[in-house]
Amino acid sequence: MILEIQNLHVRTEEREILHGVDLKVEQGETHALMGPNGSGKSTLANTIMGNPVYEVTEGKIRFDGQDLTEADPDERARAGLFLAFQYPATIPGVSVANFLRMAVNARRDEPIKVKDFGKMMREQVELLKIDPEFVSRYLNEGFSGGEKKRAEILQLAMLKPAIAVLDETDSGLDIDALRIVSDGVKALSGPDMGTLIITHYTRILNYVRPQFVHIMLDGRIVRDGGPELADELEQKGYEFLREEVAAANAG
């Protein structure tokens, strides 16, 4: 299955943020989308998932041959897309376990058996080195930054999407938390999952090595390449790229 983004233009009420983005992510591939703050990375992630705050004015989002450009977020999720949020919402009164069960059931015809669900959850909780008590807490209520990110990865592990977009999952994590989250992503990656890692920094890419790297500046993808592109960025920084792009445009 392929997630295919073609000439995507996106705006909010105030202004246009994405000015024609093209990107293809296939099941089994790992991509990194890098860019400075405000370049439109999170807008792209949210638009892929159908956040109603963003309006697509031109272009298409296709998944598995289906046009999802106008689909509701829940349809996209059921089709196999997943977004790990940069700032996940707090859901008071709903425990992590209950939320997971509702999300798992949302993509099944028959509700999962309580026993099967419990087993599945215990396995993933163990894999991600999560305290079993954690799942009885209300989702994201009073969670630390690291706990929120771990809850996102736990959902990813339970829902097993075809394509996962990780929006700045590495930000705000200390080195131990980053390692646990990265190990989780690595363990879940494989022929059945495509991953788009959105990040400002290169450090997560030391743990999860992408095959493809894309760089976004001012609402456009300005460079595509292999992992060496991330290394180049590490050395030269975004300013260097910005100048290079400006020079190319001028010429």
Place this chain on the structure above:
Amino acid sequence: MPASTATTWLEELRTTAREAYAAEPVPSWRRSGFWTTSLRALDLDSLEARGYEPVGGLPEIVTGALGQAEHAGLIVQHGQSTIYSDLDPALAEQGVIVCPLEQAVEEHPELVRQWYMRRLSHQEGKFAAASAAFWSGGVFVHVPSNVKVDRPIQSVYLIDEPGTAQYAHTLAVVGEHAECSIREYCLGANIDGQALHAGGFELYAQAGANVRLAHFHDWGTGDIYDISTKRVEIARDAHVDWVPIHLGGRLTKQTLDIITAERGSDMRHTGLYFTERDEHLDLFTTDRHEQGHTTGDTVWKGALTGRSRASYEGLIHILPDSQETHTYLQTHQMLLSSQAKGDAIPSLIVETDDVSASHGGTVGELDEGQIFYMTSRGITRSEAVRILVEGYFEEVVTRLRDPGLEELVRHRIAEKLKAAEDQVAEFIGERAEVG
């Protein structure tokens, strides 16, 4: 001593209250802004007290609300008549009293007289006077010092005929270091016409007592008016955990006061309301600290659908010389319809120094960010709304610490959300498009 002499004091109080009732005008309550609670539509003269004979079995509406759990004692008042009165004989032997207040006045005159109307007054308006003057049946609960009652003590006020005026009075006295759980239900059938419940409720938790108190109001879809005052007094080192629940009624105007009266007294006050259709709810609660070293924690949450109106005002009042009082009040209100209106007003009067008192209030709508988050996991929009509203109330519901009652409240909230599903969907749909 003949009974007539024993109850002379009560007759005198009733007479004074009757005079106050006759002299007082029908009130209306105004606050700044748009808020008015008016009784213009209530045809008081068409209502009358209605009597009923005791029956073998309880009405279905009562058994449905009470569920199957065992109780320590139960009083059911239908209209103006007690139709059911029951107390576990083993508890009666330990000195526990659960009986109609009328009966307690005859059988335990000294005890009743000592506490009756200590914190209530017939001078708080026409309906406080009416309930003090005209109450019949009533409920009396007494748990003697050091007695622990492990099952709930329950009382029910039932209205199921239009034209009913029900005047109610519950007096509960929990002795020193005693423990119990008291639940009072105000239940209405879906009548076609008007009715009135004017009630007084008073609970005294004596030194070191520990009481869990719940009020469950569900007056149904008829035009039942509830104008009541409920007051709880907590003595030294005693604790009361009070959970009032409001799930229906044409017009409700209640004053709910919780008084930490002596050092070391501690309270938790957690309320919930859900209004729908053209219901009107007006609640005023006071968290009153009369001495220092008292503590309180108040949380009220509500939701509104239809064209309903709901106002919650919560006051923290700390009296002079009440140093080292620590208290906290939070109120939240969620609008689920473009035509509903409400407010949630926390306020504070502090007449002493060296206290900590904080309060906060919000009126809001469902958060689009939360809805997007849930739908991104495959949950449909309408399901997400239901989960969010139920989750919002869950903090209050779990404070009931009573599985049967918790299930009843969850079930009723789910029913109300289901009934309003289309308008809620439309409301949040409009907002999503604007966003």
